Amino acid sequence: MTVPAILVVIVGFILPLLVMAVYSFWPTHNGEIVHQWTFSNYTKAFASGGTYLRTLFDTFKFVGLSALVTVLLTFPFAYFVAVRARPSMRPVWLIAAIVPFWTSYLVRVFAWQNLFGDNGVINQALMRLHLASSPVEFFAYDRPAILITFVYLLFPMAFLTTYISLERLDVRLLRAASDLGARPWRSLTAVIIPFCKSGLIAGFIMCFIVMAGDYVTPTLIGGTNGIFFSNLIVNQFGGSLQWGFGAALGFILLASFAVLLIVLRVASGGGVQSVGEYTRQYSRERSPFLLGYAIAFILFLYIPVVLLILFGLNASDIVGFPIKGITLHWVSAVFDDPNLIQALMLSLQIALIAVLTSVVLGTLAAVQMARTKGKYRNVNLFLLSMPLLLPPVILGLGVVIGMNAIGVERGLWSIVLAHVIFTLPVATLLILVRLEGFDLAQEKAAMDLGAKPIRAFAYITLPQALPGIIAAAMVCFALSMDEFIMTFLVTGSQVTLPLYIYSAIRFQISPELMALAAVIIVASFTIILLGALVAFGRDRTWGRKEQRI
Amino acid sequence: MTTTLNCQGLRKKYPGQEQYALGPDEEGVSIQAERGELLALLGPSGCGKTTTLGIMGGFVEADQGRVEIEGRDVTGLKPYKRPTNTVFQGYALFPHMNVESNVGFGLKMDGISKKERQGRVDRVLSLVGLEGYNKRKVSELSGGQAQRAALARAMAKEPALLLLDEPLGALDLKLRRQMQEELVRLKERSGTTFVHVTHDQEEACAIADRVAVMEDGRIVQVDTPEELFRAPASRYVAEFINAGTVISGENARRGDMIEVRGPDIAVTGAASRASNGSSTFAAVLVPKMLDIRPADRAGEGEAGTDEVTATISHVVFNGSNHQVHATVSEETDLRIDLGQREYARFQEDGLEPGKPAIVSWHRSDVIMVADERA
Numbered sequence: 001m002t003v004p005a006i007l008v009v010i011v012g013f014i015l016p017l018l019v020m021a022v023y024s025f026w027p028t029h030n031g032e033i034v035h036q037w038t039f040s041n042y043t044k045a046f047a048s049g050g051t052y053l054r055t056l057f058d059t060f061k062f063v064g065l066s067a068l069v070t071v072l073l074t075f076p077f078a079y080f081v082a083v084r085a086r087p088s089m090r091p092v093w094l095i096a097a098i099v100p101f102w103t104s105y106l107v108r109v110f111a112w113q114n115l116f117g118d119n120g121v122i123n124q125a126l127m128r129l130h131l132a133s134s135p136v137e138f139f140a141y142d143r144p145a146i147l148i149t150f151v152y153l154l155f156p157m158a159f160l161t162t163y164i165s166l167e168r169l170d171v172r173l174l175r176a177a178s179d180l181g182a183r184p185w186r187s188l189t190a191v192i193i194p195f196c197k198s199g200l201i202a203g204f205i206m207c208f209i210v211m212a213g214d215y216v217t218p219t220l221i222g223g224t225n226g227i228f229f230s231n232l233i234v235n236q237f238g239g240s241l242q243w244g245f246g247a248a249l250g251f252i253l254l255a256s257f258a259v260l261l262i263v264l265r266v267a268s269g270g271g272v273q274s275v276g277e278y279t280r281q282y283s284r285e286r287s288p289f290l291l292g293y294a295i296a297f298i299l300f301l302y303i304p305v306v307l308l309i310l311f312g313l314n315a316s317d318i319v320g321f322p323i324k325g326i327t328l329h330w331v332s333a334v335f336d337d338p339n340l341i342q343a344l345m346l347s348l349q350i351a352l353i354a355v356l357t358s359v360v361l362g363t364l365a366a367v368q369m370a371r372t373k374g375k376y377r378n379v380n381l382f383l384l385s386m387p388l389l390l391p392p393v394i395l396g397l398g399v400v401i402g403m404n405a406i407g408v409e410r411g412l413w414s415i416v417l418a419h420v421i422f423t424l425p426v427a428t429l430l431i432l433v434r435l436e437g438f439d440l441a442q443e444k445a446a447m448d449l450g451a452k453p454i455r456a457f458a459y460i461t462l463p464q465a466l467p468g469i470i471a472a473a474m475v476c477f478a479l480s481m482d483e484f485i486m487t488f489l490v491t492g493s494q495v496t497l498p499l500y501i502y503s504a505i506r507f508q509i510s511p512e513l514m515a516l517a518a519v520i521i522v523a524s525f526t527i528i529l530l531g532a533l534v535a536f537g538r539d540r541t542w543g544r545k546e547q548r549i
Numbered sequence: 550m551t552t553t554l555n556c557q558g559l560r561k562k563y564p565g566q567e568q569y570a571l572g573p574d575e576e577g578v579s580i581q582a583e584r585g586e587l588l589a590l591l592g593p594s595g596c597g598k599t600t601t602l603g604i605m606g607g608f609v610e611a612d613q614g615r616v617e618i619e620g621r622d623v624t625g626l627k628p629y630k631r632p633t634n635t636v637f638q639g640y641a642l643f644p645h646m647n648v649e650s651n652v653g654f655g656l657k658m659d660g661i662s663k664k665e666r667q668g669r670v671d672r673v674l675s676l677v678g679l680e681g682y683n684k685r686k687v688s689e690l691s692g693g694q695a696q697r698a699a700l701a702r703a704m705a706k707e708p709a710l711l712l713l714d715e716p717l718g719a720l721d722l723k724l725r726r727q728m729q730e731e732l733v734r735l736k737e738r739s740g741t742t743f744v745h746v747t748h749d750q751e752e753a754c755a756i757a758d759r760v761a762v763m764e765d766g767r768i769v770q771v772d773t774p775e776e777l778f779r780a781p782a783s784r785y786v787a788e789f790i791n792a793g794t795v796i797s798g799e800n801a802r803r804g805d806m807i808e809v810r811g812p813d814i815a816v817t818g819a820a821s822r823a824s825n826g827s828s829t830f831a832a833v834l835v836p837k838m839l840d841i842r843p844a845d846r847a848g849e850g851e852a853g854t855d856e857v858t859a860t861i862s863h864v865v866f867n868g869s870n871h872q873v874h875a876t877v878s879e880e881t882d883l884r885i886d887l888g889q890r891e892y893a894r895f896q897e898d899g900l901e902p903g904k905p906a907i908v909s910w911h912r913s914d915v916i917m918v919a920d921e922r923a
Binding site for chain 2: 463
């Protein structure tokens with residue numbers, strides 16, 4: 001039953017990558033690919049006065065620093081939630097930290113542009129207070145601004161991986177360490193950090209992949225100082241239509257990723273450790289510092305968003321302070337824009353198809369994988385999660401080049417395919433995680449009691465997978481509605497909601513735009529919270545350890 | 550008596566494995582169970598007992614052989630078409646349903662009306678002692694209650710054959726003892742045939758009418774628990790059921806009698822019924838049949854007894870008996886079970902750990918078993 005899902009990955013991911021590999025050895029003349037084997041694309045990338053390589057090196061250096069800073073800043077917060085916060089309060093912290101992650105990436109970048117830009121809130125305030133006569137570069141279109149935005153964007157992801165590894169930490173280990181004479185600092189370096197090392201490294205890798213593949217943030221926040229390697233790649237497919245050269249740059253990025261991943265894997269001692277059990281223990285030691293840190297971090301996460309909403313409701317023609325009153329004028333203006341409504345409907349249509357496909361195929365694949373063990377399962381799991389290991393820029397390029405090779409027009413279906421390539425793995429993994437504790441003997445028991453396989457599935461497996469399926473549908477919906485870079489690459493003339501917002505942001509910052517961002521934020525918060533209620537509201541009774549009296 | 554279960558010539562090899570998990574010999578494994586009988590399949594992990602149970606329940610397809618239940622050939626039938634129900638290891642209760650829905654699941658699958666279902670669920674719940682637990686969530690059950698619920702679910706359809714896969718493995722000792730008694734009571738009251746898989750020889754002997762001992766995919770002996778202890782078929786069986794201290798070594802025939810010469814002890818006895826036909830024997834000294842007296846009374850034994858000098862190492866009290874451990878030399882550790890009176894005499898004799906003593910036994914009490922490892 002994994003076959004349909006694997007087919008999607010092969011058609012949408014593996015074959016396109018192969019075509020891309022071939023293209024990278026073909027030259028382009030006048031925007032047309034020429035079927036002639038050559039290394040010229042690669043020699044051009046390595047020569048050209050070193051521009052491309054320097055940008056690659058520069059990108060990796062900056063992104064590596066950003067990922068490191070993100071993980072380091074995340075750690076105290078994750079430690080606080082996993083070890084120090086009371087178990088009954090953990091879901092509150094968790095939801096507070098993760099919810100922003102599922103709201104529009106574009107809108108969140110926009111929230112910071114609103115703060116940082118030349119006309120951003122910070123520069124305006126500085127000038128109004130006569131602390132600066134002209135916009136300060138540091139807060140507009142410069143590297144520090146990108147760094148802060150990156151930390152903001154990827155904090156939830158880094159938090160989640162660190163938190164998951166710390167949640168297994170047995171608090172008694174810390175007591176044992178201090179009993180054996182370790183001071184708090186030594187406990188941290190000798191017990192806690194080694195314990196969650198693999199989680200920290202995984203968080204770093206995930207942040208790195210997303211940041212290095214990001215196109216939006218450097219463009220919107222960084223301006224001319226924000227040229228990343230992925231911008232160079234995308235540019236080859238804009239006006240210049242350098243298919244072969246773009247493909248070669250893509251592979252150089254991929255190869256660099258591969259090297260980096262291998263190095264980190266070796267550094268982390270290979271394999272993910274899975275010791276310890278999920279615990280509801282916590283340390284009763286009070287720590288005002290950690291609590292303050294956690295609250296500050298939550299404020300950092302929400303202030304840009306709150307400002308967005310505030311400006312969207314501000315009865316003033318100018319974006320920014322002072323707040324002259326609350327009005328729904330801008331919000332209603334948003335819904336009067338026919339182009340926007342059209343973009344919204346298109347996005348909804350695409351999201352619906354992508355979600356249905358992903359959830360149905362993902363459920364089949366996850367159920368099958370939950371039933372099997374060993375090599376077969378590992379191969380399937382690897383194939384299905386591969387698209388998530390690559391930056392979306394590369395996935396999008398694969399689809400574009402693949403469609404060019406077979407001469408298919410880009411359009412609605414190419415966008416749907418691009419979305420399914422990454423929503424399907426997400427759906428499969430989420431449902432699989434839900435089924436992980438599922439006792440397979442239950443299906444056997446149902447059949448033993450007279451249920452045919454299809455009824456055993458309907459009565460036993462499906463109801464227990466359902467919260468996972470619903471959560472997967474929600475997450476896939478959010479991802480599809482928000483997807484920018486792949487859509488940007490593979491679209492024909494279609495304008496989805498994120499494409500509409502992107503072009504609007506580039507044009508100018510207006511109160512209408514603030515109102516639109518506010519509407520999107522409120523809508524996605526609502527969907528996420530509803531989804532969380534459905535997924536976690538039910539009693540998680542399965543997967544319980546055998547109970548002893 | 551009528552035969553409920555008749556398995557003939559079962560063999561099974563799992564893909565990718567060299568050895569047969571069941572039936573390494575060509576003739577395969579055969580076993581029968583009579584109606585109302587509790588048959589225990591006893592053996593260490595990996596001996597093929599769970600595979601055998603799986604073949605009976607239809608979860609594992611045998612490569613060879615046939616399974617008949619109440620005279621009907623069910624070989625190749627899927628689990629949902631068989632008149633068998635199983636109590637799974639770890640119970641496999643459906644966590645998203647309450648007790649009532651779990652127990653009634655099989656009846657629902659059979660299309661039995663809700664009203665009739667209710668009555669039958671109530672009846673089987675009271676049979677296992679879970680009256681009034683209908684609406685309880687599975688997660689709210691204690692280990693023992695979950696065990697009963699799993700039993701009730703398997704019994705609700707009144708199967709011809711009830712299969713139990715290590716059902717008591719997750720319970721603590723006291724509860725396990727209690728559930729063993731209840732299983733026997735349930736079997737008596739329902740008249741159902743039980744096949745019970747376990748690796749615990751005490752459990753098998755406490756509840757089973759007959760025990761089938763398995764080794765490396767073969768059934769090496771099927772007997773009542775008493776017979777199993779009286780005449781283990783081989784050294785393997787004797788060791789697995791812990792019948793006593795096994796002495797092995799060179800054999801010497803003396804008429805009907807055989808002398809086994811161990812490294813530091815010689816034991817003489819008659820070849821038992823079960824082991825006839827074997828060429829080499831090991832001797833089993835059963836703890837209950839041994840006597841111990843002070844070292845200065847050597848040679849005082851009556852006719853037909855043998856003795857050896859040993860050093861008492863320690864004494865273990867198990868709540869009713871004292872078990873004295875005595876070493877002949879490094880090689881042989883003898884165990885002697887003493888009742889209360891015998892232990893009082895042991896103390897009066899001034900015996901205690903560290904002191905030498907004479908351990909003696911009747912030749913007629915020695916069990917000779919085939920020593921396949923010789």
